[in-house]
Amino acid sequence: MTETETRTEHHVDTREALLDAAEKLFSEHGIQASSLRMITQQAGANLAAVHYHFGSKEGLVRAVFSRRLRPLEDERFHLLAACDLSGEGLAIEQVIDAFVAPLIRRMRETPGGAQEFAQLMGRVFTEPSEEVRAMLIQELKPTADRFLGALRQLLPHLSDKELMWRFHFLAGGMGHTVSCRKMLARFSEELCDSGPDEMLRYLVTFMASGLRAPATAGPDPQGEPA
Amino acid sequence: MTETETRTEHHVDTREALLDAAEKLFSEHGIQASSLRMITQQAGANLAAVHYHFGSKEGLVRAVFSRRLRPLEDERFHLLAACDLSGEGLAIEQVIDAFVAPLIRRMRETPGGAQEFAQLMGRVFTEPSEEVRAMLIQELKPTADRFLGALRQLLPHLSDKELMWRFHFLAGGMGHTVSCRKMLARFSEELCDSGPDEMLRYLVTFMASGLRAPATAGPDPQGEPA
DNA sequence: GTACGATTCAAACGTTCGTTTGAAACGGAC
DNA sequence: GTCCGTTTCAAACGAACGTTTGAATCGTAC
Numbered sequence: 001m002t003e004t005e006t007r008t009e010h011h012v013d014t015r016e017a018l019l020d021a022a023e024k025l026f027s028e029h030g031i032q033a034s035s036l037r038m039i040t041q042q043a044g045a046n047l048a049a050v051h052y053h054f055g056s057k058e059g060l061v062r063a064v065f066s067r068r069l070r071p072l073e074d075e076r077f078h079l080l081a082a083c084d085l086s087g088e089g090l091a092i093e094q095v096i097d098a099f100v101a102p103l104i105r106r107m108r109e110t111p112g113g114a115q116e117f118a119q120l121m122g123r124v125f126t127e128p129s130e131e132v133r134a135m136l137i138q139e140l141k142p143t144a145d146r147f148l149g150a151l152r153q154l155l156p157h158l159s160d161k162e163l164m165w166r167f168h169f170l171a172g173g174m175g176h177t178v179s180c181r182k183m184l185a186r187f188s189e190e191l192c193d194s195g196p197d198e199m200l201r202y203l204v205t206f207m208a209s210g211l212r213a214p215a216t217a218g219p220d221p222q223g224e225p226a
Numbered sequence: 227m228t229e230t231e232t233r234t235e236h237h238v239d240t241r242e243a244l245l246d247a248a249e250k251l252f253s254e255h256g257i258q259a260s261s262l263r264m265i266t267q268q269a270g271a272n273l274a275a276v277h278y279h280f281g282s283k284e285g286l287v288r289a290v291f292s293r294r295l296r297p298l299e300d301e302r303f304h305l306l307a308a309c310d311l312s313g314e315g316l317a318i319e320q321v322i323d324a325f326v327a328p329l330i331r332r333m334r335e336t337p338g339g340a341q342e343f344a345q346l347m348g349r350v351f352t353e354p355s356e357e358v359r360a361m362l363i364q365e366l367k368p369t370a371d372r373f374l375g376a377l378r379q380l381l382p383h384l385s386d387k388e389l390m391w392r393f394h395f396l397a398g399g400m401g402h403t404v405s406c407r408k409m410l411a412r413f414s415e416e417l418c419d420s421g422p423d424e425m426l427r428y429l430v431t432f433m434a435s436g437l438r439a440p441a442t443a444g445p446d447p448q449g450e451p452a
Numbered sequence: 453g454t455a456c457g458a459t460t461c462a463a464a465c466g467t468t469c470g471t472t473t474g475a476a477a478c479g480g481a482c
Numbered sequence: 483g484t485c486c487g488t489t490t491c492a493a494a495c496g497a498a499c500g501t502t503t504g505a506a507t508c509g510t511a512c
C-alpha cells in the first residue's frame with residue numbers, strides 16, 4: 001500500500017498479479033492443468049508477460065513457491081525456538097503447533113493473500129517437475145531437521161527411524177487436511193467444514209497422541225525382506 | 227493364465243496392457259502428464275486402441291481406478307467384519323489395520339500387479355477431473371462409513387465431528403505415506419525406505435494412539451467465526 | 453521535445469495433445 | 483472359400499499448449 005518505491009511501480013503490479021493468479025489457479029486445478037493463457041487472463045496481463053518476468057512457466061512455478069515458502073519456514077522456525085523443550089508437559093503440543101499452525105492459519109487470510117497457497121502445499125510433492133521438487137526439498141529440509149531434533153529430544157524412547165516415520169505421518173495428515181479441505185467437507189456431508197482454528201486443535205490433539213505412543217515392538221533386529 | 231474364455235482372447239490382452247501401462251505412468255508422472263501416446267507405446271498398442279476400448283482418456287482413467295477399487299474396498303470390508311469390536315484391547319489396532327493394510331500390502335505385489343496402484347491412490351483426490359472424483363467418492367464412501375461406524379463404537383467419548391476429523395487424519399497420513407514413499411526415502415537420506423510390513427506397523431502404532439486421544443477441549447459450544 | 457531503457461502487446465511459431473477416420477488384418481461360422 | 487463382426491493400424495484433424503518475435507507504449511532523464 002505505501003508508495004515507498006517510486007520507480008518500477010507498475011511492473012511490480014503485474015508481477016504480483018501473475019503470482020497471485022498462478023497461485024490461485026494452481027491450487028484449484030493443479031499446475032499442469034493451469035495454462036499460461038488462463039493465468040495471464042486471470043491476472044489481466046498479456047500472455048508474454050510470464051516469459052518477460054519469469055522466463056518460463058517453470059520459472060513462474062518456482063517463484064510462486066519461493067515467495068511464500070521462506071516466510072512460512074521462518075515463522076515455523078521462530079515458533080519452534082520459542083518452545084520450552086525442557087518441561088515434559090505440553091512441549092510436544094507446542095512443537096506440533098509450531099509446525100502446523102503457520103500453514104493452517106494462512107487458510108483464513110484475505111483472498112489474494114496466502115490463502116490459496118496453503119491448499120497448494122498439500123499437493124506440492126506429487127505434481128511438480130523434478131527440478132521444482134528438488135528446490136522444495138532444499139527449502140523445507142532445514143526446518144524439518146530442526147523439528148526432528150526437537151522431537152528427538154522430547155521422545156528419546158524412539159529410534160531414529162520410527163521418529164522419522166512419525167514425523168512423516170504428521171506432515172502427511174497436515175498436508176492432506178489443508179489440500180483436500182473442500183472435498184472433505186463434501187465427503188463428510190458438511191460435518192467437517194470447521195474453521196482453521198478448530199481444525200488446528202483437533203490436529204494437534206491427534207498428532208501429539210500419535211507421537212507420544214510407545215515404541216513399536218516387532219521383528220526389528222533381523223530386518224525384513226523388502 | 228487359465229484359458230477359460232476362448233473367445234475374445236486377444237482383445238483382452240491389449241485392454242489389460244493399456245490398463246497396466248496407464249496405471250504405471252499415472253503413478254509415476256500423474257494423469258495429465260501421461261499422454262495417450264506414452265501409454266499406448268508402453269503398452270505396445272496403437273494410439274487409437276484407447277478410444278476403441280475405453281472411448282476416451284477419461285474412460286481409461288475411470289477404468290484404471292474401477293479395476294482396483296472394488297477388490298480393495300471388498301478386502302477392507304471383510305477385514306473389518308472379522309474384527310472383534312467388543313473387547314477394548316487391540317480392537318482399534320485391528321480396525322486401523324483392516325483399513326490400511328489392504329492398500330499398503332499391494333505395494334509389494336509383483337510388478338504389473340497392483341503395486342503401482344497403491345502409489346496412485348495417494349494423489350487420487352487432487353488431480354482427477356470432477357467426474358472421476360465423484361466416482362471415487364461414490365466408490366469409497368460406503369466402506370468409509372462402515373469404518374466410521376466401527377470407530378464410533380470403539381470411541382464413544384468423541385463427537386461425530388472430531389471422530390470424522392481423526393479418520394481423515396488417518397486417511398491422509400496413509401495416503402501421503404504410500405504416494406510419497408520414494409521421495410520420503412530421499413528426504414530422510416534413505417533412513418525411511420522401510421518395507422511395507424515395517425511401515426504398516428509404525429503406521430498402526432501411531433494412528434491407534436492418535437485415535438485413542440482424549441477428546442479435544444476448547445470453545446465448542448459457541449462455535450467459532452470461520 | 454527527444455532519447456532511452458523498461459514494459460506491454462498482438463501475432464505467430466512449432467509442438468504436442470486428444471480425437472477421428474477409413475481401410476487393413478484377424479478369426480470363427482457357415 | 484466366403485462372409486461378417488471384431489480388432490488393429492497409419493494418417494490426419496482441429497485445438498491448445500509453451501514459447502518467440504518485433505513493434506508499440508510507457509515513464510523518466512536530459
